[in-house]
Amino acid sequence: MSGLRLTEGSRGLAASVAVEGAPLTRTQVPYVTGSSVLGMKCADGVVIACDTMASYGTLARFKSLSRMHQVSPNCILGVGGDYSDFQQLQTMVDAEMTAQYVANDGLTLSPKAIHSFLARHMYHRRCKVDPLWNTVIVAGFDKGEGVLSLVDLFGTAFSSDVLATGFGLHLGLPLLRNAHRPDITVAEAKGVLEDILKVLFYRDARTNDVVQLASVTAAGVEIGKMTKLKTEWGYKSFVEGARVGDDSSW
Amino acid sequence: MFRNQYDTDITTYSPQGRLHQVEYAMEAVKQGSASVGVRSKTHVVLATLKRFASELSGDQKKLFAIDDHVVIAISGLTADARVLSRYMRTETQHHKFMYDEPMPVGRLVLQVADKCQISTQRASKRPFGVGLLVAGVDENGPHLYQTCPSGNYFEYLAMAIGARSQSAKTYLERTYTTLAEAGVEELIQSAVTALRETVASSKDTELTTKNTAIAIVGTDGSGMRVLENAAVQPYIDALDAASPASDDEEEDGDGDNAAAAPAAAAPDAAAGEAAPAADAPAEGPADMQT
Numbered sequence: 228m229s230g231l232r233l234t235e236g237s238r239g240l241a242a243s244v245a246v247e248g249a250p251l252t253r254t255q256v257p258y259v260t261g262s263s264v265l266g267m268k269c270a271d272g273v274v275i276a277c278d279t280m281a282s283y284g285t286l287a288r289f290k291s292l293s294r295m296h297q298v299s300p301n302c303i304l305g306v307g308g309d310y311s312d313f314q315q316l317q318t319m320v321d322a323e324m325t326a327q328y329v330a331n332d333g334l335t336l337s338p339k340a341i342h343s344f345l346a347r348h349m350y351h352r353r354c355k356v357d358p359l360w361n362t363v364i365v366a367g368f369d370k371g372e373g374v375l376s377l378v379d380l381f382g383t384a385f386s387s388d389v390l391a392t393g394f395g396l397h398l399g400l401p402l403l404r405n406a407h408r409p410d411i412t413v414a415e416a417k418g419v420l421e422d423i424l425k426v427l428f429y430r431d432a433r434t435n436d437v438v439q440l441a442s443v444t445a446a447g448v449e450i451g452k453m454t455k456l457k458t459e460w461g462y463k464s465f466v467e468g469a470r471v472g473d474d475s476s477w
Numbered sequence: 478m479f480r481n482q483y484d485t486d487i488t489t490y491s492p493q494g495r496l497h498q499v500e501y502a503m504e505a506v507k508q509g510s511a512s513v514g515v516r517s518k519t520h521v522v523l524a525t526l527k528r529f530a531s532e533l534s535g536d537q538k539k540l541f542a543i544d545d546h547v548v549i550a551i552s553g554l555t556a557d558a559r560v561l562s563r564y565m566r567t568e569t570q571h572h573k574f575m576y577d578e579p580m581p582v583g584r585l586v587l588q589v590a591d592k593c594q595i596s597t598q599r600a601s602k603r604p605f606g607v608g609l610l611v612a613g614v615d616e617n618g619p620h621l622y623q624t625c626p627s628g629n630y631f632e633y634l635a636m637a638i639g640a641r642s643q644s645a646k647t648y649l650e651r652t653y654t655t656l657a658e659a660g661v662e663e664l665i666q667s668a669v670t671a672l673r674e675t676v677a678s679s680k681d682t683e684l685t686t687k688n689t690a691i692a693i694v695g696t697d698g699s700g701m702r703v704l705e706n707a708a709v710q711p712y713i714d715a716l717d718a719a720s721p722a723s724d725d726e727e728e729d730g731d732g733d734n735a736a737a738a739p740a741a742a743a744p745d746a747a748a749g750e751a752a753p754a755a756d757a758p759a760e761g762p763a764d765m766q767t
Contacts, residue, residue, distance in 0.1 A: 334581050343577035
């Protein structure tokens with residue numbers, strides 16, 4: 228993911244001064260970033276989960292920010308990447324939903340339409356070399372079926388039974404794939420996602436242990452409270468560290 | 478020369494509170510050849526009567542496919558209809574691109590109506606001289622809408638526009654209660670029968686495979702299809718098999734039409750001109766209209 232360095236490296240570019248004759252460049256680097264979002268499609272709905280930290284570079288700057296946004300009675304977003312761009316995204320999606328409402332014909336956007344709408348906007352912004360630096364997971368429930376789709380800052384858009392963003396792409400996705408079954412229930416999947424968030428908290432330095440789970444089912448959207456993960460730090464190797472001559476990072 | 482001192486400017490009201498240019502545009506719709514639309518619980522059918530500019534020419538197009546799920550029939554100025562249909566095609570494609578879903582029919586009609594309304598309120602424009610019957614299906618089932626040059630739009634169970642459409646409307650008012658449960662074939666036959674009412678009193682026009690075109694849209698995923706030429710023969714044959722429309726009924730129809738006309742600016746002119754022009758397809762001004 229060389230194009231997706233979210234926190235480190237080329238910060239100098241952000242302050243790039245417009246050089247005469249050169250193309251105009253805008254947000255080249257994200258500042259306050261959220262890390263992983265996880266999502267799993269179930270037999271009776273969809274579950275997504277994320278932690279609640281927003282980092283300023285490597286600094287754990289904000290520790291109880293929700294990275295979820297309810298768009299409609301049957302659709303939510305889980306967003307990783309730049310937090311201010313996420314807020315911009317919320318404003319934009321809310322404005323679109325309001326525009327649908329004021330048409331006053333009872334029609335609104337389905338989760339699939341919301342995903343498409345986001346994909347068009349993300350691609351539009353990347354073409355202006357001014358991307359919204361986010362990876363968005365769209366979770367919804369429509370016509371008796373779960374919807375789980377993703378859009379990234381390039382406008383890449385697809386749907387899958389299991390999805391992850393950020394560091395979760397590396398550590399979470401394989402675990403999600405192993406755990407997924409077509410007949411898995413929302414209740415069961417919540418447990419799975421919480422376990423994976425725990426793994427991410429142990430291994431991803433941009434993650435905290437206060438997490439949020441949300442589900443979309445036939446009953447609608449349910450965004451859970453922020454809860455603290457139960458973690459265990461008493462393992463011998465955690466305490467004693469790496470042995471001499473061992474290449475292990477512990 | 479002038480029918481009215483308040484009718485040269487679109488945006489100036491007459492002392493009676495009317496916009497004559499807009500009403501004249503509504504008259505243009507009445508002079509176009511007839512279009513009929515009927516709706517059941519699952520399908521919408523449009524039936525149209527095509528005119529020929531001359532013996533040697535092809536027919537003027539009456540049906541325009543807008544998208545896989547929407548088709549329109551037009552009465553009035555064909556050239557204006559082409560502009561509107563291109564606009565509608567652009568809008569449905571844009572919606573599909575943006576939302577990955579077909580555009581709801583009501584939304585499309587609203588945008589067309591808004592576009593029509595704009596040209597009734599700007600001095601530099603002229604109203605569209607065309608009325609549309611919009612047939613389409615969406616999440617909420619089949620829909621039949623009518624749009625007017627005035628910017629008004631209505632949803633209907635069954636509707637007819639264009640020359641002598643009153644006869645078709647009279648027929649539809651008598652039979653519409655049976656349409657909801659009708660099958661596709663039955664619905665098509667209803668539309669064609671209603672259309673025939675508009676030519677029944679005419680000595681030199683009758684429905685033929687050449688001048689009849691039918692469009693069908695259904696909620697069963699079959700999309701939209703258009704029947705022309707040989708494909709409409711069975712429905713015309715079925716007309717002949719059924720009892721021919723009685724003449725006196727048609728006289729009523731014409732009477733209604735004339736009675737409705739005084740709503741326009743110049744009753745004498747409207748009634749006097751509209752009817753003959755509709756009778757004689759090859760007559761000058763009518764060439765512009767279908």
